[in-house]
Amino acid sequence: xxxxxxxxxxxxxxxxxxxxxxxxxxxxxxxxxxxxxxxxxxxxxxxxxxxxxxxxxxxxxxxxxxxxxxxxxxxxxxxxxxxxxxxxxxxxxxxxxxxxxxxxxxxxxxxxxxxxxxxxxxxxxxxxxxxxxxxxxxxxxxxxxxxxxxxxxxxxxxxxxxxxxxxxxxxxxxxxxxxxxxxxxxxxxxxxxxxxxxxxxxxxxxxxxxxxxxxxxxxxxxxxxxxxxxxxxxxxxxxxxxxxxxxxxxxxxxxxxxxxxxxxxxxxxxxxxxxxxxxxxxxxxxxxxxxxxxxxxxxxxxxxxxxxxxxxxxxxxxxxxxxxxxxxxxxxxxxxxxxxxxxxx
Amino acid sequence: xxxxxxxxxxxxxxxxxxxxxxxxxxxxxxxxxxxxxxxxxxxxxxxxxxxxxxxxxxxxxxxxxxxxxxxxxxxxxxxxxxxxxxxxxxxxxxxxxxxxxxxxxxxxxxxxxxxxxxxxxxxxxxxxxxxxxxxxxxxxxxxxxxxxxxxxxxxxxxxxxxxxxxxxxxxxxxxxxxxxxxxxxxxxxxxxxxxxxxxxxxxxxxxxxxxxxxxxxxxxxxxxxxxxxxxxxxxxxxxxxxxxxxxxxxxxxxxxxxxxxxxxxxxxxxxxxxxxxxxxxxxxxxxxxxxxxxxxxxxxxxxxxxxxxxxxxxxxxxxxxxxxxxxxxxxxxxxxxxxxxxxxx
DNA sequence: GCCTTTAGCGCAATCGTTTTCGTAAAAAAA
DNA sequence: TTTTTTTACGAAAACGATTGCGCTAAAGGC
Numbered sequence: 001x002x003x004x005x006x007x008x009x010x011x012x013x014x015x016x017x018x019x020x021x022x023x024x025x026x027x028x029x030x031x032x033x034x035x036x037x038x039x040x041x042x043x044x045x046x047x048x049x050x051x052x053x054x055x056x057x058x059x060x061x062x063x064x065x066x067x068x069x070x071x072x073x074x075x076x077x078x079x080x081x082x083x084x085x086x087x088x089x090x091x092x093x094x095x096x097x098x099x100x101x102x103x104x105x106x107x108x109x110x111x112x113x114x115x116x117x118x119x120x121x122x123x124x125x126x127x128x129x130x131x132x133x134x135x136x137x138x139x140x141x142x143x144x145x146x147x148x149x150x151x152x153x154x155x156x157x158x159x160x161x162x163x164x165x166x167x168x169x170x171x172x173x174x175x176x177x178x179x180x181x182x183x184x185x186x187x188x189x190x191x192x193x194x195x196x197x198x199x200x201x202x203x204x205x206x207x208x209x210x211x212x213x214x215x216x217x218x219x220x221x222x223x224x225x226x227x228x229x230x231x232x233x234x235x236x237x238x239x240x241x242x243x244x245x246x247x248x249x250x251x252x253x254x255x256x257x258x259x260x261x262x263x264x265x266x267x268x269x270x271x272x273x274x275x276x277x278x279x280x281x282x283x284x285x286x287x288x289x290x291x292x293x294x295x296x297x298x299x300x301x302x303x304x305x306x307x308x309x310x311x312x313x314x315x316x317x318x319x320x321x322x323x324x325x326x327x328x329x330x331x332x333x334x335x336x337x338x339x340x341x342x343x344x345x
Numbered sequence: 346x347x348x349x350x351x352x353x354x355x356x357x358x359x360x361x362x363x364x365x366x367x368x369x370x371x372x373x374x375x376x377x378x379x380x381x382x383x384x385x386x387x388x389x390x391x392x393x394x395x396x397x398x399x400x401x402x403x404x405x406x407x408x409x410x411x412x413x414x415x416x417x418x419x420x421x422x423x424x425x426x427x428x429x430x431x432x433x434x435x436x437x438x439x440x441x442x443x444x445x446x447x448x449x450x451x452x453x454x455x456x457x458x459x460x461x462x463x464x465x466x467x468x469x470x471x472x473x474x475x476x477x478x479x480x481x482x483x484x485x486x487x488x489x490x491x492x493x494x495x496x497x498x499x500x501x502x503x504x505x506x507x508x509x510x511x512x513x514x515x516x517x518x519x520x521x522x523x524x525x526x527x528x529x530x531x532x533x534x535x536x537x538x539x540x541x542x543x544x545x546x547x548x549x550x551x552x553x554x555x556x557x558x559x560x561x562x563x564x565x566x567x568x569x570x571x572x573x574x575x576x577x578x579x580x581x582x583x584x585x586x587x588x589x590x591x592x593x594x595x596x597x598x599x600x601x602x603x604x605x606x607x608x609x610x611x612x613x614x615x616x617x618x619x620x621x622x623x624x625x626x627x628x629x630x631x632x633x634x635x636x637x638x639x640x641x642x643x644x645x646x647x648x649x650x651x652x653x654x655x656x657x658x659x660x661x662x663x664x665x666x667x668x669x670x671x672x673x674x675x676x677x678x679x680x681x682x683x684x685x686x687x688x689x690x
Numbered sequence: 691g692c693c694t695t696t697a698g699c700g701c702a703a704t705c706g707t708t709t710t711c712g713t714a715a716a717a718a719a720a
Numbered sequence: 721t722t723t724t725t726t727t728a729c730g731a732a733a734a735c736g737a738t739t740g741c742g743c744t745a746a747a748g749g750c
Contacts, residue, residue: 005462005488007706018730023708033728050462054408055706057399058735074428074630079419086445095463098443100431117350117395118440143350263634285419286629289608291636352736363700368738378698400736403705 006047015039026051057119065095066312067115069125071103071226077255077283077301078126081150084305085124092313094121103228105130112136122146122316124308127154129191129226148312150304152194160311162328164299166196169332170203173251173279173297176334178211180342182249182277186219186240188233188261189253190226197222200253200281219247227256230264237264249273249340252280262290262339278339293337300330351392360388371396402464410440411657412460414470416448416571422600422628422646423471426495429650430469437658439466448573450475457481467491467661469653472499474536474571493657495649497539505656507673509644511541514677515548518596518624518642521679523556525687527594527622531564531585533578533606534598535571542567545598545626564592572601575609582609594618594685597625607635607684623684638682645675 008026012019017036025032025040026049032040043049057063068085070078082098089096097120101108108128113136115123123145125137134156141147141157150162177185187204190197205215221236223229240247252258258280265272272278272292279295287294307328315322353371357364362381370377370385371394377385388394402408413430415423427443434441442465446453453473458481460468468490470482479501486492486502495507522530532549535542550560566581568574585592597603603625610617617623617637624640632639652673660667 008708009706019707020709020731021729023706024729027708031728036728050458052403052706053463054399054402055735056708058397058403058705058737059707059709061735063399073418074421074424076419079424083419083445095442095459096444097440099441100428113395114440118398259631259634263631266634284631286604286608286631286635289604289611289635290631291634291638293636353738354736364737365701365739366699368736369699372738374739376698381698397736400705401738403707403735404737404739406705 005052006049007052008049011040011043011047011049015043062121062316063095063119064093065097065120066122066124066309066316067111067118067120068096068098069101069108069111069115069123070098071101071126071128072228072256073098073100075255076285077151077299080283080301081126081305084302084307085309086305087302088306088309088313094313101128103129103225105132109136112140116140116145122148122312124148124150124312126151127194128152129194129224129228132193146312146315148308148315150308151299152196154195158325160308160315160326160328162304162308162311162330163195163199164304164332165329166199166332167203167206169281169297169299169334170200170251170253171207172203172332172334173281173295174204174207175211176295176336177249177251177277177279177340178207178213180249180273180277180340182340182342183213184216184219184245184247185249185251186221186247187251187253188221188223188236188240188257190222190257191224192222194226197253204251218243223257226254227260230260233257233260234264237261241268241270247276249277249279252278254280255282255284258282258294258296259284259290262294266291272339273341277342287335288337290339292339295337295340296335298333298335300332304330350397351394352397353394356385356388356392356394360384407466407661408440408464409438410442410463410465411467411469411654411661412456412463412465413441413443414446414453414456414460414468415443416446416471416473417573417601418443418445420600420628421630422496422644425628425646426471426650429647429652430654431650432647433651433654433658439658446473448474448570450477454481457485461485461490465490467493467657469493469495469657471496472539473497474539474569474573477538491657491660493653493660495653496644497541499540503670505653505660505671505673507649507653507656507675508540508544509649509677510674511544511677512548512551514626514642514644514679515545515596515598516552517548517677517679518626518640519549519552520556521640521681522594522596522622522624522685523552523558525594525618525622525685527685527687528558529561529564529590529592530594530596531566531592532596532598533566533568533581533585533602535567535602536569537567539571542598549596563588568602571599572605575605578602578605579609582606586613586615592621594622594624597623599625600627600629603627603639603641604629604635607639611636617684618686622687632680633682635684637684640682640685641680643678643680645677649675 008019008022012022022040025037073079086096099111134154148160153161208215223232227233252261281297283301287296353364353367357367367385370382418424431441444456479499493505498506553560568577597606626642628646632641
């Protein structure tokens with residue numbers, strides 16, 4: 001099967017003009033008379049002529065498309081961010097090609113190379129949990145491919161970044177638990193190679209210290225796969241529950257970890273917040289109908305997507321090399337619900 | 346900024362060969378001597394030569410990419426389906442370009458035209474709730490663009506389809522509610538222009554009739570935007586609750602409607618299933634941690650995505666026009682949880 | 691030793707578009 | 721009328737890759 005569209009050549013032949021004349025007429029060149037222009041435009045709209053974007057890409061060296069690499073779209077934070085990316089891209093007439101790394105370093109590398117060879121004009125990335133080394137991105141960046149980072153970022157590439165205020169979000173979540181009277185607050189988080197992990201852990205630690213508590217390393221559990229592997233999270237949770245002075249609250253650092261932890265606790269018939277309170281980073285639109293309704297640190301995902309896309313397109317369309325880069329830090333919001341509210345003693 | 350990659354020309358120049366020789370060598374043509382081939386291959390891999398896909402697309406008239414239009418990726422059913430699409434596409438070396446209609450007819454039209462002009466080799470579509478007329482797709486299909494439908498389908502286009510067994514899924518959900526002793530079972534669903542709406546409603550009606558009950562039209566509420574507009578769902582729900590013989594159970598027909606209804610009922614402090622039971626179509630990975638855990642009709646979203654992609658690629662790669670089409674109907678699964686379990690009287 | 695075959699490579703067209711340059715005819719200036 | 725300037729258009733190269741065809745030389749057949 002073949003999909004045939006009308007080309008500039010067809011128009012030229014039909015109107016007895018040359019290809020170049022038609023092209024210029026379509027672009028409204030002053031070299032072409034009003035009559036010819038009118039004729040061409042009429043014919044073009046009659047037969048719904050649309051320039052072949054592939055040919056245009058080849059000619060202009062730009063594809064008017066941007067690539068996106070996230071760990072997983074099956075996650076409200078990223079799907080919301082992608083909505084933001086798409087809205088800005090559409091408005092500026094760019095296409096968006098979305099790929100998923102599934103938290104795998106290998107797939108991140110493969111995707112980035114594939115996208116760059118597909119001649120996207122730029123790349124928006126949130127790093128995978130497995131990624132420790134960003135040489136694959138540095139290579140592309142040095143070759144001149146505009147790259148913008150959001151959420152899980154790295155300073156190894158000199159470029160724009162958009163992140164949530166992870167430190168503050170974690171600080172406030174932890175402080176909230178402290179204010180509710182919880183003292184043995186555990187932290188389940190992802191790989192330490194991720195910027196978000198480090199920043200959120202700092203907020204967590206600082207809140208404890210500011211309350212005069214010493215962070216207890218036994219209360220901190222890393223899940224290298226960021227919750228993608230349930231068994232890993234289960235293990236971390238079990239280790240916490242088996243501690244002598246078992247935690248009375250848990251602060252989970254990512255979307256998947258929050259829902260998985262909640263699910264596991266319920267499977268174990270552990271009451272929340274009665275036996276253990278829970279606060280988590282999550283953008284789930286259903287956090288309010290969880291059992292119990294989950295206290296959440298919500299990131300401005302849509303806005304993050306919009307901002308990073310604006311910045312990337314700036315980069316792409318800039319005539320001269322950009323040397324000064326922005327790091328946008330957007331505020332999170334703490335939505336207090338039942339899962340962290342101290343029941344009357 | 347410009348991203349420069351190595352081309353066949355560069356190789357030719359460096360090795361003092363012609364462009365065509367290099368191209369043939371890279372393709373392992375028998376016309377080229379082993380020595381030359383080895384030389385070219387060595388140089389190519391040393392400098393990481395990758396054929397420019399844009400140029401290849403232009404030459405071959407194929408882009409090795411497929412377009413996807415769904416209403417919203419911020420929804421576990423579709424994000425899982427996309428995972429299925431991507432996995433098959435990747436394996437067959439196709440790219441996937443995802444777009445969202447946001448349940449809007451205009452955006453569906455715009456997306457389909459945009460994708461076709463971006464020369465995707467084929468299109469996978471689940472129709473928007475607003476779509477009543479599929480002329481835009483028929484037009485593209487008649488021009489020879491392979492199109493495959495899943496989930497929300499239409500028979501106006503002669504092509505492959507993959508759907509869940511909506512009738513049976515709805516029938517079983519309703520029968521389950523009946524078996525639990527509920528008798529006044531309401532149905533909140535989307536626009537009647539959607540195939541899934543019609544099929545699910547048929548299952549619902551038939552289950553009632555098989556139980557000797559007459560479907561009551563006052564118990565059936567349509568939400569034209571499929572839950573995208575919360576106010577619409579709220580209104581439908583309010584109307585149900587204000588009925589004299591208020592329903593004792595609700596069967597919601599889609600992901601967004603299910604979560605929204607649950608959320609609204611909880612906001613109104615209506616006990617589930619005590620005052621009203623709830624069963625809904627949903628692929629939410631968090632249905633088990635909802636309050637209450639939500640009895641769900643789960644669709645095999647991943648498999649649906651995989652199957653429809655296989656079929657589309659068959660269509661794309663078929664040498665001769667395809668005249669016989671498949672309609673795959675995949676089984677749903679009823680996951681019974683708390684929201685529909687009759688409390689002891 | 692002459693003719694045919696074939697291995698090995700280059701030329702040039704092609705995909706659809708953009709863009710520079712050239713050029714004819716018409717209009718303006720001389 | 722002659723020269724110059726405009727106006728309006730066409731020819732052709734380019735983007736990077738593919739491919740049918742033609743060409744040259746060496747190898748083989750007689």
